[in-house]
Amino acid sequence: MNAHLEQLSPRPLWRHFRTLCNTPRPSGHEAALVATLERWADGQGLAHDRDAFGNLRLRKPATPGHEQAPGVILQGHLDMVAQANADHPHDFTRDPIETRVGDDGWLHARHTTLGADNGLGVAAALAILEDDALVHGPLEALFTLEEESSMGGALHLAEGWLEGRVLLNLDSEDRGQVYIGCAGGADVNVDAQLPTAPPATGEQALTLSLTGLSGGHSGIDIHKGRGNANRLLVRVLRALEPLGARLVDYHGGTLRNALPREAFATLLLPDDVLEQAWARVASLETELRTELAGVDEGLSLALEPREEAPAEALTVQASQRLVRALHAAPYGVERMSVEVPGVVETSNNLGVVSLEVGRFHLCALVRSLRDSATADIADRFRALFELIGAETRVENAYPGWTPNPDSPLLARFRRLHQERLGSDPEVKVIHAGLECGILGGKYPQLDMISFGPLIRGAHSPDERVELDSVEEFWTLLRALVEDLATE
Template structure:
């Protein structure tokens, strides 16, 4: 599968990326890939071990004569976001990713590509295999479950890593280098809400809001993209005019992906059905105008369902309260940074929302450059959803990465970038949650930077990587590793 990747350059990188595409690796299901990499390391004579969580470390001895060079850690995560377009059947635990090239970009057919963070991992493996590379002691750290919980980094063993410098290869903008990132936390809301049997004079409608682009809930949160949960809740709010009761809801699949689709079933008086359809059609036009060219594929469709007498929608009061809470819940950019121009400081993504048989569940991802702002936003959720009797838990908190603009590693990178590409890189702080903040909290002595090729549409089936930037990324990475082996 994906034989065409063998024709791309740099060959070493693309050969390893082909292996990653052909080996299913959604978050929580990285075991097959870990075993494959251990077998590969055995064949290459590269030492390998795992910590208690299962994070994988590969170690390659220094080039003879360079044993005294400070150790360098090359870091990436093995898992990928599992997202497919509606109607595209793909089993992320069994099926390989099917890739193709178009107009200088590599895409996947109907699914996420896994360039996040597969290309960083592939580049690390290529470095370890490169017979002509001059280097000091190398450690390759491959973490697990980054996309769902940051679990691998959060559970990383203490006093395990030996290097003093770390290259995180999980960034997505060629020509830029990142020295800081947001921290974050999952806000999980659960409630059992009162229901009432379907009335004999009620009908059931199914609402489907589809066709949005989606995207990365950190890097794309400031873009003019629609959030399917936010938009469909707005429709439900308008339908309170006809006494609609929420019966079922499914919106979003990952807390760190901006939702592309949401679906709801509502019960309402049969004699109000035509009024409801009018409201829905008018709102569809309104929402499309508001989204404009930023997210122009939205479709809002209503269809009548045959009512089942054993179903129980929420009571009208419970439905009104839940929709109101979702309607006012923080979503999108909360505040831009005053200290780092153009960078989002605090945001929230209404990532996953569901309702079934009165059981409500929400998982939102709060991000901020300030840990205190993450806590404050989470507390707003507690205050808001506490009003409807919901339980609110804050989980998987991870710290931000405090920038160090005077680090030696950054200066060496800038010099290599200038020498190789003829210009200095842009030094930036990213709103996405890189693992560097967590790694730095466990290993505070580490000097770290993050960089990578140009990837667009991460966490959505529109994910793609610009081929030309992969070649430059590889040459820059290789040049930097060799430069760090010298005084």
């Protein structure tokens, strides 16, 4: 599978990316890939070990005569976001990613996420390790687990394990840019058992669906005005509330760090209001399409009869309370940064919402450059959902990465970027949650930057990478590793 990748340049990098595409690796299922990389390391004569959480480290000694150069850590995460179009069955724990080269000069996947985030960073690190023509100091490649689901690998990384003094995070997604800071964040999980009752005489079961949104990365794309299926479907449910709608079940979004592209609900409505309900849904579809024009053009909203009657649905009061709480829940950009103009300071994403047999669950991902703002939004969720008797837990909190504009590593990168590409890179702070903040907390001596090729549509089936930018990324990475060996 994906043999065409090995014809792309730089060949060593794309050969490794082919291995990653052919080895299923959604968050929590990285074991097969870890074993594959360990076998590869054995074949290369590279030392390897894991910490207690399972994070993988590969090591290569310095080129003779460069043993005193600062140790360089090449860092990326092994897992990928698992998102597929609804009409494309794909088992991310078993099926490889099928890739294609478009006429537009970009690499795409067929109906799924591509895994360029962070597969290309991992592939680049592996290609550096096997490059015997490269002059380098001591090298470590650190591959973390479960970054996309919880930052678990970084949060549980062993302390006193890494030896390098410089860390190159290869998980950024913009050409001509280098990152020196990022947001921290936390998962906000809300759970409740809500009262139910059997269908009443004269109630009709219907399926309400909202599909066709673009989705995207909940950090990088949160400010772009794209639709969130959970927010929009709840808005429709709110409009149906006066007609006596009762929720049976709800399923919206699959990952807390991906903007939900689709949401589905089953509800009960009295027979005598069905015509009004269909009219309201048709009107709302037009209204929402108008609001999203130029940003998210594919929205589709449908209300259809369901043949099978459910055994239970939320009571009228419980359904109203839940819909109202979801309608009032914080969402989207909360504040833009004053210190870093143009960068989102605080946001949150209603990533996953579900209801099944009265059991309600919500998972939102809050991001901020300020830990106090993260805590405040989490507390607002708690205060709101306590009103319907729900329990709120804040989990997997991770710190942000404080920018250091005087970093010697940054100065070196900027010089090389000018020498090799003839331009100065933009120095940026990103609203997404890179692992650097967590790693810096455990290893405060590290000098760090983050850079990578141009990736768009991350965390959605529209994910793609610009081929020319991969060549450029490889040129810079190789030059930086070699330049550091001369220190």
